[in-house]
Amino acid sequence: MTNAAQEAEARMHGAFDSLDTLDHVALLVKDVAAAVAWYTRTFRCRVIYQDGTWAMLAFRNARLALMAPGRHPPHVAIPREDAARFGPLEAHRDGIRSIYLTDGDGNSIEVLDASSLSPVRGSGG
Amino acid sequence: MTNAAQEAEARMHGAFDSLDTLDHVALLVKDVAAAVAWYTRTFRCRVIYQDGTWAMLAFRNARLALMAPGRHPPHVAIPREDAARFGPLEAHRDGIRSIYLTDGDGNSIEVLDASSLSPVRGSGG
Numbered sequence: 001m002t003n004a005a006q007e008a009e010a011r012m013h014g015a016f017d018s019l020d021t022l023d024h025v026a027l028l029v030k031d032v033a034a035a036v037a038w039y040t041r042t043f044r045c046r047v048i049y050q051d052g053t054w055a056m057l058a059f060r061n062a063r064l065a066l067m068a069p070g071r072h073p074p075h076v077a078i079p080r081e082d083a084a085r086f087g088p089l090e091a092h093r094d095g096i097r098s099i100y101l102t103d104g105d106g107n108s109i110e111v112l113d114a115s116s117l118s119p120v121r122g123s124g125g
Numbered sequence: 126m127t128n129a130a131q132e133a134e135a136r137m138h139g140a141f142d143s144l145d146t147l148d149h150v151a152l153l154v155k156d157v158a159a160a161v162a163w164y165t166r167t168f169r170c171r172v173i174y175q176d177g178t179w180a181m182l183a184f185r186n187a188r189l190a191l192m193a194p195g196r197h198p199p200h201v202a203i204p205r206e207d208a209a210r211f212g213p214l215e216a217h218r219d220g221i222r223s224i225y226l227t228d229g230d231g232n233s234i235e236v237l238d239a240s241s242l243s244p245v246r247g248s249g250g
Contacts, residue, residue, distance in 0.1 A: 004219075004242070007173045007183065019185040025150050025201055038228055039207040043203055044145040048132045058132065060144040062155040063187045064201065076150055078168055079136065094129070100226040103163055117129070 024056070026065035031067055035066045047068045075100065075108035083113040148202045148237055151190035158190045191210070196242035200225065208238040 010016065011086040029035035036055045039045060045064065054067040067074075077098070085088060089097040097113040135141065154160035161180045164170060170189065176179040179192040192199075202223070208214060214222040222238040 016185050021185045021186045027232045060146045062147045107152045
């Protein structure tokens with residue numbers, strides 16, 4: 001059996017249900033409105049939040065954030081019930097609490113406090 | 126109703142089922158083995174492929190690729206049935222066909238030919 005087939009079978013049998021979730025990926029863009037236009041024109045996704053400094057796009061299984069530079073680094077966000085164990089949490093404007101880690105190669109991982117997310121999103125989207 | 130609550134309700138009612146899927150996010154790491162060790166120690170994820178040049182980690186809803194520099198740029202990968210419409214597809218070592226786009230801000234999006242993926246992965250994981 002190939003790796004892909006093994007993975008597909010494991011996923012079908014719920015072997016991944018206990019794993020952490022990739023809540024969103026956040027990319028830097030110069031012009032948020034122009035980037036939202038490109039992504040929604042190019043892919044099937046839905047704008048769930050947008051202002052002049054950032055936007056959040058829903059995809060089927062996860063979300064894509066588009067951020068103007070200056071506030072946060074590009075990152076992958078992972079919700080955890082025990083986020084506080086990674087260090088002091090910072091509260092954001094929308095009430096979500098999180099802490100940014102780096103993986104040792106300069107990639108930022110935002111650990112989201114799962115209890116500060118809405119129930120459905122926190123449970124894995 | 127807040128944006129988060131609206132999103133949760135839309136997701137529960139299947140409003141996102143017709144959207145595209147974020148298959149994987151790929152990050153650059155200097156030492157693949159060291160990065161796999163950090164991610165698997167820090168998060169609940171499962172190694173589904175690993176060699177000296179790259180690794181693929183399964184999370185609950187999507188996957189995280191860790192790549193040594195030189196072959197591909199960091200990217201977000203989105204499967205599409207009509208990938209070929211974006212341009213000529215390139216075949217990879219594992220049989221998957223794809224094309225890399227850029228979003229105009231230097232972010233790379235890999236459009237995967239959905240028909241070259243395994244059935245479960247292609248349908249959105």
